[in-house]
């Protein structure tokens with residue numbers, strides 16, 4: 001059989017495009033290597049699936065790093081509100097948490113996947129499982145798709161929705177990049193993103209589980225600041241994590257310096273001035289008592305004091321200028337050196353992928369081959385945590401289908 005469109009990959013991007021095409025009575029086939037759809041979607045949000053974010057759509061644009069311009073058209077063509085309506089109409093009510101993360105009311109990712117599959121069924125979308133696409137070729141405007149399992153399919157259009165390469169055991173193992181490269185596309189080097197930072201000798205193990213709210217983080221390479229962010233930081237038994245680290249991890253490489261201001265928004269200079277005046281007036285008070293109003297975890301303060309060789313029970317009057325400056329430094333300019341980033345096996349998304357310059361953001365069509373489309377994480381698009389990645393997958397799937405049904 002010859003299809004109007006073949007979609008490679010039954011993740012959120014592929015399924016969303018498929019159901020939208022199905023609604024327009026196009027003959028659509030989805031080829032999926034696994035024996036079931038959406039395995040990554042099922043584990044997303046710890047199995048609860050944070051499928052979008054309820055904040056204003058304009059604010060979404062701050063959540064895709066340098067690629068916001070590319071995803072803007074897709075996000076505006078199918079917004080977070082559209083996503084919420086879609087699932088509600090499909091019988092999956094949602095719940096918006098105070099942080100604006102949106103989950104199915106049941107808190108079950110199966111319900112989100114179930115709605116996508118039901119919508120595909122309603123549009124007569126065919127899904128063939130257990131087919132790993134190995135090769136895509138074009139001749140005379142017709143696409144031929146060959147699978148590892150020895151099957152061959154034909155279509156007028158092909159949509160590559162194969163995802164990134166994190167959690168490869170769930171199906172997205174980077175094969176999509178090879179397919180794209182074989183079709184003349186440039187691949188921006190993939191790297192793990194939305195992951196943690198690890199230290200070979202993790203001296204923070206003793207305070208693992210401790211978290212600090214709203215720190216300011218900057219990432220430095222060869223003396224240059226390359227990124228800054230704010231958010232909560234968590235010490236773990238392997239290193240450091242928490243939203244501020246996870247959302248900034250795409251900017252980091254081993255060897256980079258991370259500088260943390262635990263007292264943000266107060267600066268080094270402000271705290272230095274404050275401390276020099278206050279310490280002088282609190283002669284007999286112990287350093288640990290003096291630092292209490294900072295509302296930092298006590299164990300962190302103890303660790304920082306230990307690192308600069310200051311006994312936390314020292315009376316303030318006995319803290320000399322050098323130690324005082326070291327203390328201010330530790331609190332406002334604390335540095336870590338990145339040993340390692342959590343690898344693809346724990347990274348939630350992959351940064352890098354199909355070069356955005358080679359894909360039209362108003363249609364998702366390849367600029368190299370007519371009839372070829374890329375959607376979802378296979379592209380060089382990655383968002384922060386909070387439902388932005390799945391929303392981007394839906395929006396790109398929708399936009400691509402809209403163009404294909406014109």
Ligand SMILES: Cc1cc2nc3c(=O)[nH]c(=O)nc-3n(C[C@H](O)[C@H](O)[C@H](O)COP(=O)(O)OP(=O)(O)OC[C@H]3O[C@@H](n4cnc5c(N)ncnc54)[C@H](O)[C@@H]3O)c2cc1C
Nearest residue numbers: 009011012013033044045050133163171376377387389390
């Ligand atoms: C632990 C974890 C938690 C997450 N939580 C969230 C969250 O709460 N909210 C959020 O927004 N994002 C979350 N994400 C990210 C989100 O799941 C992904 O960004 C999203 O699934 C990407 O969708 P996709 O359709 O582009 O790719 P995928 O979901 O990766 O789907 C790609 C599909 O293509 C198939 N495939 C690949 N290669 C081939 C081939 N050659 N032939 C046939 N089939 C192929 C794969 O088997 C897979 O089914 C999470 C990710 C992880 C790992």
